[in-house]
Amino acid sequence: MLTAFARAFKTPDLRKKLLFTLGIIVVYRIGTNVPIPGVDYRNVQTCIDNAEANSGLFGLVNMFSGGALLQITIFALGIMPYITASIILQLLTVVIPRLEALKKEGQSGTAKITQYTRYLTVALAILQGTGLVATARSGALFQGCPVASQIVPDQSIFVTITMVITMTAGTALVMWLGELITDRGIGNGMSILMFISIAATFPSALWAIKEQGSLADGWIEFGTVMLVGFVMVGLVVFVEQAQRRIPVQYAKRMVGRRSYGGTSTYIPLKVNQAGVIPVIFAASLLYIPALIVQFSSSTAGWATWVEANLANPAATAHIVLYFLLIVFFAFFYVAISFNPEEVADNMKKYGGFIPGIRAGRPTAEYLSYVLNRITWPGSLYLGLISLVPTMALAGFGANQNFPFGGTSILIIVGVGLETVRQIESQLQQRNYEGFLR
Known part of the structure; x- marks a missing residue:
């Protein structure tokens, strides 16, 4: 590196x-x-x-x-x-x-x-x-x-x-x-x-955890948080890089005297196809009723319930609803961002097919089936990675601004991996050495 x-x-x-x-x-x-x-x-x-x-x-x-x-x-x-x-x-x-x-x-x-x-x-x-x-x-x-x-x-x-x-x-x-x-x-x-x-925001948040800690002047809490953070980063890197590669074969076709096609490639379907957007959607949606109560200054029963359950990240209702919203938005965003019928039509137009699957509608149904199967673990992973810091580290004074929260880790790891890939690709373009050095 x-x-x-x-x-x-x-x-x-x-x-x-x-x-x-x-x-x-x-x-x-x-x-x-x-x-x-x-x-x-x-x-x-x-x-x-x-x-x-x-x-x-x-x-x-x-x-x-x-x-x-x-x-x-x-x-x-x-x-x-x-x-x-x-x-x-x-x-x-x-x-x-x-x-x-x-x-x-x-x-x-x-x-x-x-x-x-x-x-x-x-x-x-x-x-x-x-x-x-x-x-x-x-x-x-x-x-x-x-x-x-x-x-x-x-x-x-x-x-x-x-x-x-x-x-x-x-x-x-x-x-x-x-x-x-x-x-x-x-x-x-x-x-x-x-x-x-x-x-x-990481240095100040980590140092605040150390200052608020009581075990060995806060160093035990600080070390525990750092260890959990490294484990979460490793887990996020592992899942973000995971993908299901669906093989695609293109038939040969003659145009004049030239032959086109005959190549094989694959369709990469990521386990976390939706990225961090479901987490942002779920958090934004949960903030709406809490903001309404905050600005209305109402003392009614519903306002007290919203403030105690939805506005409190440690409340059971908030955790359950947050998790369910993340799972729902993961499926929703994948459904609008990846269209199996459009992919199947493009493959059929250019002579491509999945080995063992007929072109056209059967291909679209197969892609939809595979996408639904890998979206389930991806959505559950998003929900857990967003909730684990809140539940496991609540004893150390962590709140929704905790640095190793789900949203921050997902964005940092995703952007970091993408930036490194871009720098590596530009290095390969300028320093290509071939097979023999």
Whole structure:
């Protein structure tokens, strides 16, 4: 691994891409620590230091922003609006025929969908920025903090509009930085910014576990958490790399005097075909009733039940419902992202077939059967990897911001593996030696 990094920095053009990516990352991290106008930074730091106030309902968004959300900085919304816009457009592509036709047009259609994603990102940033400012002004952003209502001293309309515009511009800038990494850096820019945001919260979260520990000055808890984290990373790497390879054979066909086809390949079906999206969907859906109760300030029986069961990550109802939602969304997302009938039609069009399976409808039924079988262990794996840290480490003071939670580990491992693959492929293109050295 160290040899590969040394070779990467010895290659001039690849070294430029790596240094450019590191420069963008530095700019991004600086922006996550610059507060927006109209915010009392001292009161914000006081509330962040309050452990009870720091474990509210905004842990997921705060994780994706690299801790910038609770600090209310110019990059407070982070990459979350872009992720939400991308998921919405991906779902609408299946529903709206116009978007489906654009997707099939190739590069021009993809560019148009990307433009729609940018517009929707800005709209969502305005909406989320307004909600964040309203939450900060009401004091609901930090529950249990004595100075939570004094975070925004001046609550005039001009200051509110300025804060929303600043956060929206920050989101647009984050989106531009991610596209710069994709175009001029090592690629996969949005995912790398997401990786950096999550990884930036690891040192402080781990050190907080050590400080809160009571056994051997917290070192036993710290070591246990690190050991469990390494085991989880190994498990996630093993499952994320696992796939079912369905062999495909292409028949030979003559076009003029030339022969085409006759090759064999395979269709890779990953065990975790849906990635981390089911976890994000489930967490977002569970936050909705808790947020409604928080803003309504109701004392009715249903509000008390929601606050005690759905808003509490350690509650049995929350754990069961979270697990079931992850399993459901795993099947749902796989169903809309992989179409067995379309794959079977394309194989039949180009003379491809699965050995032992007839082309056409039998092939689609076989692909659907295999996909359902491997989605079950993938969905159960997603649910368990998301719940094990909460249940097993609750005794060490872990909350939904625990660094080795399911969402953070899945994203870090997935992005890390993809980035390493991209660097290796670029190294192979520039340092190809053939069979003989």
